[in-house]
Amino acid sequence: MTDRRSSVTFSPKDLEKVTQWESELPESALTKYFNTWLRIHRKVLADKSAAEEKEENKEALKEENDKEKEEEEEKEQEAHPRKKKKLKKKKKSSEKTEETAKSTDNSVVEAEVIDNGDLVEDIVLSD
Numbered sequence: 001m002t003d004r005r006s007s008v009t010f011s012p013k014d015l016e017k018v019t020q021w022e023s024e025l026p027e028s029a030l031t032k033y034f035n036t037w038l039r040i041h042r043k044v045l046a047d048k049s050a051a052e053e054k055e056e057n058k059e060a061l062k063e064e065n066d067k068e069k070e071e072e073e074e075k076e077q078e079a080h081p082r083k084k085k086k087l088k089k090k091k092k093s094s095e096k097t098e099e100t101a102k103s104t105d106n107s108v109v110e111a112e113v114i115d116n117g118d119l120v121e122d123i124v125l126s127d
């Protein structure tokens with residue numbers, strides 16, 4: 001490279017000859033590295049955008065399928081109005097306890113109470 005630079009017969013001010021001389025040179029290591037990096041970087045960006053687009057398409061397809069299912073269920077409900085869709089719910093084990101409470105005339109009344117687990121504490125009122 002040093003020999004080529006020393007054999008130049010023009011000055012750096014002559015831009016036409018400088019660009020012609022640069023184009024005749026083989027690709028330098030730095031230029032080769034930059035071109036390789038640029039090519040790889042563009043490919044990575046293209047792959048990333050393709051993956052994002054694929055994910056968006058999956059989400060859109062899923063939403064479309066969900067809409068179609070809802071529409072089919074609505075049509076089925078319209079066609080068979082007596083049939084109702086059964087919802088599956090987890091049954092909580094309800095604990096039944098029997099308590100005795102006194103009424104106002106001091107007679108004992110037995111009552112069945114279902115504990116749904118939503119009460120924090122039981123309140124007993126007594127006179």
